Every structure is written in structure tokens, then in C-alpha cells.
Amino acid sequence: xxxxxxxxxxxxxxxxxxxxxxxxxxxxxxxxxxxxxxxxxxxxxxxxxxxxxxxxxxxxxxxxxxxxxxxxxxxxxxxxxxxxxxxxxxxxxxxxxxxxxxxxxxxxxxxxxxxxxxxxxxxxxxxxxxxxxxxxxxxxxxxxxxxxxxxxxxxxxxxxxxxxxxxxxxxxxxxxxxxxxxxxxxxxxxxxxxxxxxxxxxxxxxxxxxxxxxxxxxxxxxxxxxxxxxxxxxxxxxxxxxxx
Amino acid sequence: xxxxxxxxxxxxxxxxxxxxxxxxxxxxxxxxxxxxxxxxxxxxxxxxxxxxxxxxxxxxxxxxxxxxxxxxxxxxxxxxxxxxxxxxxxxxxxxxxxx
Numbered sequence: 001x002x003x004x005x006x007x008x009x010x011x012x013x014x015x016x017x018x019x020x021x022x023x024x025x026x027x028x029x030x031x032x033x034x035x036x037x038x039x040x041x042x043x044x045x046x047x048x049x050x051x052x053x054x055x056x057x058x059x060x061x062x063x064x065x066x067x068x069x070x071x072x073x074x075x076x077x078x079x080x081x082x083x084x085x086x087x088x089x090x091x092x093x094x095x096x097x098x099x100x101x102x103x104x105x106x107x108x109x110x111x112x113x114x115x116x117x118x119x120x121x122x123x124x125x126x127x128x129x130x131x132x133x134x135x136x137x138x139x140x141x142x143x144x145x146x147x148x149x150x151x152x153x154x155x156x157x158x159x160x161x162x163x164x165x166x167x168x169x170x171x172x173x174x175x176x177x178x179x180x181x182x183x184x185x186x187x188x189x190x191x192x193x194x195x196x197x198x199x200x201x202x203x204x205x206x207x208x209x210x211x212x213x214x215x216x217x218x219x220x221x222x223x224x225x226x227x228x229x230x231x232x233x234x235x236x237x238x239x240x241x242x243x244x
Numbered sequence: 245x246x247x248x249x250x251x252x253x254x255x256x257x258x259x260x261x262x263x264x265x266x267x268x269x270x271x272x273x274x275x276x277x278x279x280x281x282x283x284x285x286x287x288x289x290x291x292x293x294x295x296x297x298x299x300x301x302x303x304x305x306x307x308x309x310x311x312x313x314x315x316x317x318x319x320x321x322x323x324x325x326x327x328x329x330x331x332x333x334x335x336x337x338x339x340x341x342x343x
Contacts, residue, residue, distance in 0.1 A: 080337040155342070169336045181339045188342050197340025204341060219342035236332050 039065075039093030048088040048118040049238025050098055050111060052076060059084055059116070061109035065095035072109065074100075079197075080166045080183065085237040086111070087163035087185075088118065101165050101185035101200075105158050123235050125164075125203070127221055127243045129157060132213050134203075134223060136231060144230055149211045149222035155190050157219050157243060158201065162186040164239040167232050170204075178205015178225045180232035184241050188219040203241070204228055 052059050056076050062069040074084050078101075088096040094114065100107040123143075126135045129150055136144040151157035166183030173179040181204030188199040205225035206212070212224060221243075223231070 080339070081335045083333060151342075166337075167332065167334045168339050169334050170339055171336055172338075176343055177339045177341070180334070181341065183339070183341060191342055194342045195340045197342075200341050202339055202341025202343075204339060204343075217343060232334060233332075 041090050041092045041097065043090050044088060047121045047124075047238075047240050048096070049121055049236060050086045050088045050096060050116045050118050051083060053115055053117050059086065059111065061086075061098065061100065061111055062095075063109060065092045065097075065110040069110070078166055078183070080168055082166040082168075082183070082237065085163075085165065087121075087238050087240060089240075099161065099163055099185060101163075103187050105160050105162070105186055105189070119236070119238075121236065121238055121240065123239045125231070125235070125239060125241045127157070127203075127241070129159065129244065132215075134221065134227070136235070143234070144227065146223050146227040147213045149206070149213065149217050150215050151188075151217050151219040152215055155188060155218045156215075157217070157221060158186050158189055159244045160186065160242075162201075162241045162243065164235055164237055164241060165200075166202075167235070167237065173225075174207055176207055177202070178207065178228050180205060180228045182228075182232055182235070186241070186243065191218060194218060203231065 050059075058076055059074040060071050061074060062071045074086075076084055078084060086098040086100065088098045088111075090097040091113070092110070095110045095112060096116065096118070097108055098111055100109055123136065123138050126137070127133075127148065127150070128135070132148055132150060134144075134146050134148045135142060162185040164182050165185055166181075168181045168183065170177045170179055170181055181202050184201050184203065186201035188194070188201060191199040193199060199219070201219050201221070203221045203223060205228040206222045208222075209224060211217070211222060
């Protein structure tokens, strides 16, 4: 009887010890989860168009997500008069990483979240150079597909991830650019000036429909006029344009 | 049956330990959040099986608790407003693209 009671008491002590050991890490866990983690670059679930929070103000872009980093200022409007919009695809803490409409192609910078307003983008344009095909998707669903003309071998259309910077009514419905055109953040790697511009790559209509499906342009993407009308009237500034 | 003094003392200590644990347990349970409640919840708390004042699965939301939550005045960069009108100003201009 004496031995059984001792065995029982030893069991009780062991159980209590186990309970105490189980509670201690849980309490410690609350404390360890409260410390702040260092920000890291995180891809956005949805691309965002970015513009200055104060209309008419320039957009200040930093080289790195730090207050002390060197900055570049972008005018409130483009050379064509469009509102300045950039494309954000990632963030680090309270900073957005944005694609820039400057050379070299693929340039990026950082803007403070508090300095800009953002809008979620649902559309994406993909230009398949080998297939001479343009595809417009909204929320991942194909809206439109069209054959296109792309750059000739000596003035190829540059590949990369870009975005729409301008939506233009060309005024001349029967000109070489067709009735409407879209400027992109891409620039020709061969031409640094063209027709008074700096070699900016556009997507536009044409007065030469027979060129569609061929590699004949100076780098721009030509589409049939009915297609550019749908694109320019349906896509917002900042829309991602993937060329490859 | 007559217990020895040594066994009586051991039994008394064990009884005191068990009684103390029962008294302390509720306080410990309230202070330690359960799974899903590691971040302190201030309003609109759903889910999680924590103790204390946190709502667990299946709990009814208190209608008096923050009935009209205000938007965060300083939203995080990864919480954009999705349902915004599209940004679509067409400008009349002569293009100078590479053509």
C-alpha cells in the first residue's frame, strides 16, 4: 500500500512538471513574435499604376528604398501631355518598386507610398515577336488577339517588361500611325531619335495594312486600326506590356 | 491504515501543488493566446482558438464592437484599393514613336 501511494504521488509530480513545460514555450512564443521584422522586397499580387499623390506635382523616384538615397524627378506630364504614370510590381515596406520610362530599358526605382496614389491594374498586353501576335488579357482572360507588325531585323522591337505611358488621339486618322496610338516605356536600342522623338516604342495603327504580320517597322508595334481603337479606348495608363 | 509521518508530509506537499495549479490555470489560459491569435487583435476579430477575450471559431461577433470600422488612414503598400475607375485620359497629340 505504501509503495502504491508513492507511485501515485510520483506520477502526479511528473504530470504537473509536464504541464509546466508545455505552458512555458507558449508564453515565450508570444514575446518572440512581437519583434519587428526587417522589410523585404515582396511582389505585388496585382500590378499598380502609380502617380503623384498631389496632382500636378513631379514624381520623385529614389535609387533605393531609403530616405538618403539619390533621387530623380519625373515631370507631372509626359512630352505628349499625358499624366505621368509609372508601374509598380513590388514593394519593400512603405516603398514601391516602379518601372521607369527611361533608358536603359528595364530601369527601375523606388517611390514612397505616402507620396503617390495607386490603382490596381487588371489588364496586360503581350507581344509575341516570333508569332507576330498581340494578346490583351483582362484578369487573365483573353480580350483580344491580333496579328502585328514588329521591328525590321536592323531596328528590332526590344524585348522586356514595359508599360503604357501615353494614350494618344493622333488627330490624323489616315497617317502612318493610324487614328490612335499608345506610347510605351520601351526605347529602341538602335534609334535614339526618330521623327522628333527619342526613339520611344509605340503601339499604333497604320496606313499600310499589308505590313501587318511582318518584321518591317523601325521598332514600333503596328496593329490594324480597329485593334488600336479597342486597345486605346480600353487600356489604362500603366498597363503592363510584355514583349518577348 | 496508519500512514507514516514521511508519507503524510509527501502527500500534503502533493495536494498543495495540485491545488495551486488549479487556481493558477485560468489566469495562464487567459494570458496565452491560442493558435491564430499570436497577433493581438483590436477589432473585427474572427477565427482563432485563443483564450481570453478573443473570439473563437463559431463565436458570434459582438454587434457593439466597432460597428463602423474606419479605413486605415495610412494603408500598407500591399493593400491597394482595387475597385478604382480606370485611368484613361486620351491626349490629342502628334506621336513621334519609332513607327
